[in-house]
Amino acid sequence: MDPLSDIVTLLRPRAAIAKPISGRGTWGVRYESYDAPGFTLVLTGEAWLTFGDREPLRISENDFLLLPTTPAFSLGSHPGAPCVATEPLAEAVRHGEQEGEPEFVALGGSFSIESVNAPLLLALLPDAIHIPASAGRGTRFGRVIELLSEECAADYPGKDLIVQRLLETLLIEVLRWDIIGTNTASAGLLNGLRDPAMARVLRAIHEDVRRRWTVADLAGVAGMSRSGFAARFNETLGCGPIEYLSRWRIAIAKQALLSGSKSLDRIADEIGYESASAFSTAFSKKLGCSPGRFAKRHELSASASIPVI
Numbered sequence: 148m149d150p151l152s153d154i155v156t157l158l159r160p161r162a163a164i165a166k167p168i169s170g171r172g173t174w175g176v177r178y179e180s181y182d183a184p185g186f187t188l189v190l191t192g193e194a195w196l197t198f199g200d201r202e203p204l205r206i207s208e209n210d211f212l213l214l215p216t217t218p219a220f221s222l223g224s225h226p227g228a229p230c231v232a233t234e235p236l237a238e239a240v241r242h243g244e245q246e247g248e249p250e251f252v253a254l255g256g257s258f259s260i261e262s263v264n265a266p267l268l269l270a271l272l273p274d275a276i277h278i279p280a281s282a283g284r285g286t287r288f289g290r291v292i293e294l295l296s297e298e299c300a301a302d303y304p305g306k307d308l309i310v311q312r313l314l315e316t317l318l319i320e321v322l323r324w325d326i327i328g329t330n331t332a333s334a335g336l337l338n339g340l341r342d343p344a345m346a347r348v349l350r351a352i353h354e355d356v357r358r359r360w361t362v363a364d365l366a367g368v369a370g371m372s373r374s375g376f377a378a379r380f381n382e383t384l385g386c387g388p389i390e391y392l393s394r395w396r397i398a399i400a401k402q403a404l405l406s407g408s409k410s411l412d413r414i415a416d417e418i419g420y421e422s423a424s425a426f427s428t429a430f431s432k433k434l435g436c437s438p439g440r441f442a443k444r445h446e447l448s449a450s451a452s453i454p455v456i
Contacts (some may be wrong), residue, residue, distance in 0.1 A: 174243030209280035284421030
């Protein structure tokens, strides 16, 4: 598989919660930060999001916003609207006037991902991915938005299941959009996949993680000098090529350890270590505990419990 598919498969993202958010009149709410992927899809009207000292962000009908890790923020009917501190809820919420047709309606919620490798996703994404309706119109992304909006407005049998699956599809389309779109991404996987030379290197690593790659080998894949490649990879991905390879191997190993179906020797062989001992040393250096202790510690842990907005 390609690098993006590899990582999405490893993390197994799914829509944990999707709930209607609506408002009428003048209203504002404020939420504390949490380290979890949150999303908002505006179905009708508009509202304003404010993160700390940043300029307010207007979100309107068919806009989509993905926050890989959600900072403290406020959501209101207009910039500067008085905000009330509130806690995330799993059920539908209505802000402002409780009578009359809502002027703002959105689908908001969060994605649940495998907690053991959650930092991998969060480290690979920019702070926020905002796709305005005007940018998505007429694209694959826009068509998924239309299907999701239609499903939310109707009451068809199996609605909840369809909404869940469409949201999961939408997440992949959002990540694709950031790769092929024009937004400036911070250093990370999405930025690397935009760069043809770095994308070739990432694909090579993911296709043959067992290989004992050197910087010179990878520079050859990129068609660059060793020093030029190392500098460009670090600038684009935010880490060196061998460090990226090590992180990916450890991510695969963590998932294999949790499944409990493979021996240390087999895991070591599949991800390119000469022996179980060499793998254990590298694992302990990276995570501060042995593979066996890591597996025991996470035996009963489930996926991260993620609050919603």
